[in-house]
Amino acid sequence: MKKLINSPDDVIADALKGVEASDDNVRVDHANRVIYRATPKEAGKVAIISGGGSGHEPMHGGFVGIGMLDAACAGQVFTSPTPDQMLEATTTVDTGAGVLHIVKNYTGDIMNFEMAAEMAADAGIPVETVVVADDVAVQDSLYTAGRRGVGTTVLLEKIVGAAAEEGQDLGAVKVLAQKVADNGRSMGMALTSCTVPSAGKPTFDLPEDQMEIGIGIHGEPGRHREPIGDAKSIAKQLVDPILQDLDFTGSPVIAMLNGMGGTPLIELYLMYGEVVALLKEAGVEISRNLVGNYITSLDMAGCSLTLVKADEEMIRLWDAPVKTAGLRWGL
Amino acid sequence: MKKLINSPDDVIADALKGVEASDDNVRVDHANRVIYRATPKEAGKVAIISGGGSGHEPMHGGFVGIGMLDAACAGQVFTSPTPDQMLEATTTVDTGAGVLHIVKNYTGDIMNFEMAAEMAADAGIPVETVVVADDVAVQDSLYTAGRRGVGTTVLLEKIVGAAAEEGQDLGAVKVLAQKVADNGRSMGMALTSCTVPSAGKPTFDLPEDQMEIGIGIHGEPGRHREPIGDAKSIAKQLVDPILQDLDFTGSPVIAMLNGMGGTPLIELYLMYGEVVALLKEAGVEISRNLVGNYITSLDMAGCSLTLVKADEEMIRLWDAPVKTAGLRWGL
Amino acid sequence: MSEQLLTLDLLADWLRRYAAIVDEHKTYLTELDSAIGDADHGANMARGTAAVLTHVDDATTIDALLKKAGMTLVSTVGGTSGPLYGTLLMKMGMATGSVVELSAEDFGKALRAGLEGLVARGKTELGDKTMVDALAPALDAYDAALADGSDLHDAVAAAAQAAAAGRDATTPMVAKKGRASYLGERSAGHQDPGATSSTYLFDALADVIGA
Amino acid sequence: MSEQLLTLDLLADWLRRYAAIVDEHKTYLTELDSAIGDADHGANMARGTAAVLTHVDDATTIDALLKKAGMTLVSTVGGTSGPLYGTLLMKMGMATGSVVELSAEDFGKALRAGLEGLVARGKTELGDKTMVDALAPALDAYDAALADGSDLHDAVAAAAQAAAAGRDATTPMVAKKGRASYLGERSAGHQDPGATSSTYLFDALADVIGA
Ligand SMILES: Nc1ncnc2c1ncn2[C@@H]1O[C@H](COP(=O)(O)OP(=O)(O)O)[C@@H](O)[C@H]1O
Ligand SMILES: Nc1ncnc2c1ncn2[C@@H]1O[C@H](COP(=O)(O)OP(=O)(O)O)[C@@H](O)[C@H]1O
Ligand SMILES: [Mg+2]
Ligand SMILES: [Mg+2]
Ligand SMILES: [Mg+2]
Ligand SMILES: [Mg+2]
Structure with a gap:
């Protein structure tokens, strides 16, 4: 296992030290492993927290700051944080206007x-x-734990964060959040497995000429594997199932072409070019990206595509x- | 070779399509492979161009935009662009106030x-x-082509870009650029080699338990290899040679802990925590990071540390x- | 009715032994979770049971022991197994009352209460390829043995055997709950990690009562 | 004085043959560059010489042929080898004048002018472990052969042999120029990629004149 770490047991604690040292937007509660905004939100505004297993950086800690999250709970690698952490975060960030929990659909996250x-x-x-x-x-x-929560989470945290920041109440924020969730779709693929530090070896074996289609963000194997295709055909395998699931024409769309951690930016740009070409063909108009x-997903090589069907308000x-470490504009 | 590409020959052309589609800050001249600001700078201001081999993204194309570069020339992977590209870019961006070329010290880049x-x-x-x-x-x-140009380039492009944006003249911009260059130091390490698309396999072999210390950004092997240490000891191998080379105490310092392309952010945060601890011990005060x-360096796993000894003006x-794809704040 | 009692000390030993077995098999549990999950079940369970160990000496009643162990699992494990194993032990503790020894029957009732809590939390059914597929048959076997007049020793042995059989039966199943369910048909052919760590509960109990 | 002449057609064939040899060996050149450089020399040279091919038919004089070839290398190769090989050919073209055939001696003078341009651009010395370590001995051997009364055929054969020997001699050298110099002592034991591709220039010439 090739990783820049001290020991598998200390990864989260050590990484949080670096977050604290580098990111002016946040302060870190090391005991509870919660990342808070450096300056709390004004009283009377809805607060938003999220959290999940670690290994998905910048999500969620990198999205704490003005206009996005108020706190993020960091679990162990790929392991939902505990109720204690979320309760602590919820209590701390509440300004009296209530708290929205943004949860990705995994059995563990849901229960905690x-x-x-x-x-x-x-x-x-x-x-x-x-x-x-x-x-x-x-x-x-029907026969599964339901669809996984992946890329839409990022776009939702941004959009809903802005609504809370401008003072919308908990009911409105919740309705908006649900709307974004209902209108977001994602699809991912991997060229390599990731390696969980405590496991010490790749979660799955993928031969040199194979790729895994339909992966999540935890190194879960995907729906199937097949020989590595060219970027054009891979883009099609991401775009098609998304468009089959929801009609994205006729509305502005926010797109995210996301790297899984080990993919160089040059490949992400290349893939984005292919994705845009396919979406254009299908009559889908991308407004923001x-x-x-x-x-x-740690060091996994691969990418995922997320589309959110938006409206003018979104x-x-x-x-x-x-103003966060992971997303920043206008400030 | 596991890459999201169509063919090794088309990597640059295809990636530039994605850059054009995704980045509102720029327009792309595909024939000359030059990335320009979408809106040219006002007349009378110094223009700044840079460029180099591709595979270092977001550098340089991702740094084109308000407050940074006016144009970036994209060479083939790890191959300096040609004089034609740079001449075209220089001619196009000049507003009458002259043009600064930011060049990384490699024989090819220098000559072109x-x-x-x-x-x-x-x-x-x-x-x-x-x-x-x-x-x-x-x-x-004395016995080499001289020190390689690496991380300081990024910080220099930001600082000097701001000076040009506020209207400093070519002489002043050049003096400032030289000052940043003189006060920047970097050191890098790799856990894995990168794979150049046209080569199709890793540039160097690195056994599972070994790391390479003192690598550049082109998959050139480093100064030596040794067994992979923990993050603390690796941080020391980055910090020590930098501090031995220049005294960073007594001035504000800008630090960059940079990933080589295949390193997950969680590891970069972890390494930054270790680096900051060592710098604090050494009395070095980091003002910005x-x-x-x-x-x-394509898909290489590893990291580099850059320190620039700054002053209040810097x-x-x-x-x-x-406002660029790679660095953005205040806009 | 069985004469043997499960004392506070014995149940503390049970948790200690469980922690030891989990620690011994954590690489194995993670390997099972690599095949159809996310490669953390061993680390999760080892972290949680190690945390439980730091409290087992403090308890002076069985309910306190089990509730504290459950809460510790919830607050140190996270993921899916934290709330589920945590609920199992917390509900067990709530069912026993403030006692220092339990009859075999009352222990069985506590286990049953724990399992019901776990199933309610996890919304699982038998055959979903989860820890329930080891736990439920184990509890049934335990109850049946006692009803047939077996002593604690034999009932626990029967439970351990049924748990193992239930665990083995998860291998051909297509998962319908948890992370393995994303794999669809590809989840068949792999033993469920949670069913495996559940079986250790009965192995540990058998060890400490000498079954 | 040698009687044979190097015609425009022959020199066009030379460039064609050079492109073919480079293309055939591009993987090898990149492998050499992987060991002590950045794994692109084969791709760089193949791209450049392929671009040169698209122009060789257009030229009606030798200087036009060589200058255009040089400019094409500069504007399609980039990196270190683009400006250097480009300068070599451009300076050769500038030295020949607007002719359609060259004596062996005049070709030698053109090569010498090209090498001087390359050395000026690259600021290299003999022994730095670069293409110059193949080119310089080759030119010396060529000139010496002609001075000794050899014909073109034998002079080119001598040049090719000297280039190969010069190339081989780069293996033990510690690089002082280019990317390989960063390796320090670790650069020793590897043959220089640029010296290797330079040797092909003389192999190609030998091929087309039947040496
Ligand atoms: N809904 C559920 N009810 C009961 N057990 C479940 C459920 N979902 C998953 N499990 C069990 O949890 C185990 C996985 O635990 P673990 O790996 O620690 O959590 P995670 O899946 O969050 O990484 C599975 O092997 C399975 O036995
Ligand atoms: N200063 C120099 N003068 C002459 N030749 C040089 C010099 N520096 C490097 N070279 C040659 O260039 C070759 C490398 O070319 P190439 O790989 O195409 O360029 P780059 O090093 O920019 O990737 C080396 O093998 C060496 O022969
Ligand atoms: Mg997990
Ligand atoms: Mg190169
Ligand atoms: Mg798991
Ligand atoms: Mg090279």
């Missing part, structure tokens, strides 16, 4: 956030939850100022 | 930029050149607004 929300409700804090379940690679939702590493909120 | 500068001078365009040669891994400059992928220019 659920327990935290129950405890927060007990403590008298109004909590709403939005669950992101946007991964079209998971087909038969991100190309880069936003929701990663685009306005997208364009609103944001 | 030199030929372009000769031709531009012939055409009556005042050109100044700054050569970045900051890689302390190259020790005996970047942690992420800024000057990469920090002021660092903080000035910048």
Whole structure:
């Protein structure tokens, strides 16, 4: 295993030290492993927290700051954080206007956030939850834990963060969050597996000439594997299942071509070019985009495409100022 | 070789399509492979161009935009662009106030930029050149092509870009550029080799338990290899040679902990934590920092540290607004 | 009715032994989770059970022991197994009352309460390829053995055997819950990690009572 | 004085043959560059010489042929070898004048002018482990052969042999120029890629004149 770490057990604690040292937008509670905004939000505004297993950086800690999250809970690598962490974060960030929990649809995340929300409700804090379940690679939702929450999470945190920042109340923020979640779709692929530090070797073996289509963000194997194709055909395998699942024509669309952690930017640009060409053919008009590493899977090589069907209001909120380590504009 | 490409021959052309589609800050001249600002600078301001082999994204194309570069010439992977490209870019961006060429110290880059500068001078365009040669891994400059130009280039492009944006003249911009170049030092290491698309296999073999210390950004083997150490000891191997080469105490310092393209952000944060601890011990005070992928080497796993000894003026220019795909704040 | 009692000390030993077995098999558990999950089940369980160890000496009643162990799992494991194993032990503790020894029957009732809590939290059914596929048959076997007049020793042995059989039966199953479900048909042919770590609960109990 | 002449057609064939040899060996050149450089020399030279091919038919004089070839290399290769090989051919073209055939002696003078341009551009000395270590001995051997009364055929054969020997001699050298110099002592033991591609210039010439 080739990693820049001290020991598998210390990865999260050590990385949080670096986050604290580098990111002016945040302060770090090391005991609880929560990343908070350096300057808390003004009283009366809805607060937003998220969290999940580590290994997906910059998500979520890199999205804490003005215009986006108020706090992010860092779990162990690929392991949902615990209810204690979320309760601590919820209690700390609440300004009286309530707290939105942004949860990705995994059994562990759902259960831990659920327990935290129950405890927060007990403590008298109004909590709403939005669950992101946007991964079209998971087909038969009836026979599975449901679609995984992946790329839409990033775009949702930005849009909903802007709404909270401008003072929308908890009900409105929750409705908006659900709307973004309902209108987001993602699809991913991998050229290589990632290696979980405590496991010490790749989660799955992928021969030199094979790729895995329909992967998530935890090194779960995908839906199937096949020989590595060219960028054009890979782009098609990302675009087609998304467009089959939701009609993206006739509305502005926000697109994200995301790297899984080990993919060089030159390849992401190249893939984005192919994706845009296919979307244009299909009559889909991209209004805003991100190309880069936003929701990663440790050192996995590969990429994912996320489309969110937006409206003018969502685009306005997208364009609103944001100041975090992972996304920044207007400030 | 596992890459998201169509064919090794088309990598640059295809990636430039993605750059054009994704980055509002730029327009792309595909024939000449030059990335220009979408909106040219106002007349009377010094223009700045850079360029080099591709495979280092976001450098340089991702640094074209307000407050940074006016144009970037994209060479083949790891191959300096040609004088034709640089001449075309120089002619196009000149507003009458002259053009600064930012060149990294490699034999090829030096010669190609030199030929372009000769031709531009012939055409009556005042050109100044700054050569970045900051890689302390190259020790005996007398017996080599001199130190390689690496991470300082990124910080220089930002600082000098701000100076040009606020209207400083060519002489002043050149003096400032030289000052940044003189005060920057870098040191890099790799856990894996990169794979050049046209070569189809890793440039060097590195056993599973070995790392390469003192690498550049072209997959050139480093100064020596040794068993992979923990993050603390690797940080020391980056910090020590830099501090031995220049005294960084008593001045504000801008630090960049840079990923080589295949390194997950969680590891870069972790390394930054270790680096900061060592610098603190050594009495070096970091005023500004970047942690992420800024000057990469395709899919190489590893990192580099760059320190620039700054002054109040350099920090002021660092903080000035910048709007590019790779660096953005204040706009 | 069985004469043997499960004492506070014995149950503390049970948790200690469970932690030891998990630690011993953590690489194996992670390997199972690599095939159809995300390669963390061994690390998750080892971290949680190690944290439980730091508290087992403190408890003076069985309910305190089990509730504290459950809460510790919830707050140190995270992921899927944290809330599920945590709920199992917390609900067990809530069912026992503040006692220092339990009859075999009452222990069985506590286990049943724990399992019901776990199933409610996880919304699982038998055959979904989860830890429930080891736990449920184990509890059934335990209850049946006691009803047939077996002593604790034999009931635990029967439970351990049924857990192992249930665990083995997960191999051909197509997962319908948890991370393995994303694989669809590709999840068949792999043993479920959670069913494996659940089986260790009964192995540990058998070890400490000498079954 | 040698009787044979190097015609425009023959020199066009020379460039064609050079392109073919480079293309055939591009993987090898890149492998050599992987060991002590950045793994692009084969791709660089293949791209450049392929571009040269598209123009060789157009030229009606030798100086036009060589200058155009040189400019094409400069504007399509980039890197270190683009300006250097480009300068070599451009300076050769400038030295020949607007002719359609050259004596062996005049060709030698043109080569010498080309080499001087290359050395001036690259600021290299003999022994730096660069293409100059193949080119310089080859030119010396060529001139010496002609001075000794050899014909073109034998002079080119001597040049090719000297180039190969010069190329081989780069292996033990510690590089002082170019990317290989960063390796310090570790550059020793590897043959220089540029010296290798330079040797092909003389192999190609020998091929087309039947030497
Ligand atoms: N809904 C569920 N109910 C009960 N057990 C479940 C459920 N989902 C998953 N599991 C169990 O959890 C195990 C995985 O645990 P673990 O790897 O620690 O969590 P995660 O999947 O969050 O990484 C599976 O092997 C399975 O036995
Ligand atoms: N200063 C120099 N003068 C002459 N030849 C040089 C010089 N520096 C490098 N070379 C030659 O260039 C070759 C490398 O060319 P190439 O790989 O195409 O360029 P780059 O090093 O820019 O990738 C080396 O093998 C060497 O022969
Ligand atoms: Mg997990
Ligand atoms: Mg090169
Ligand atoms: Mg798991
Ligand atoms: Mg090279």
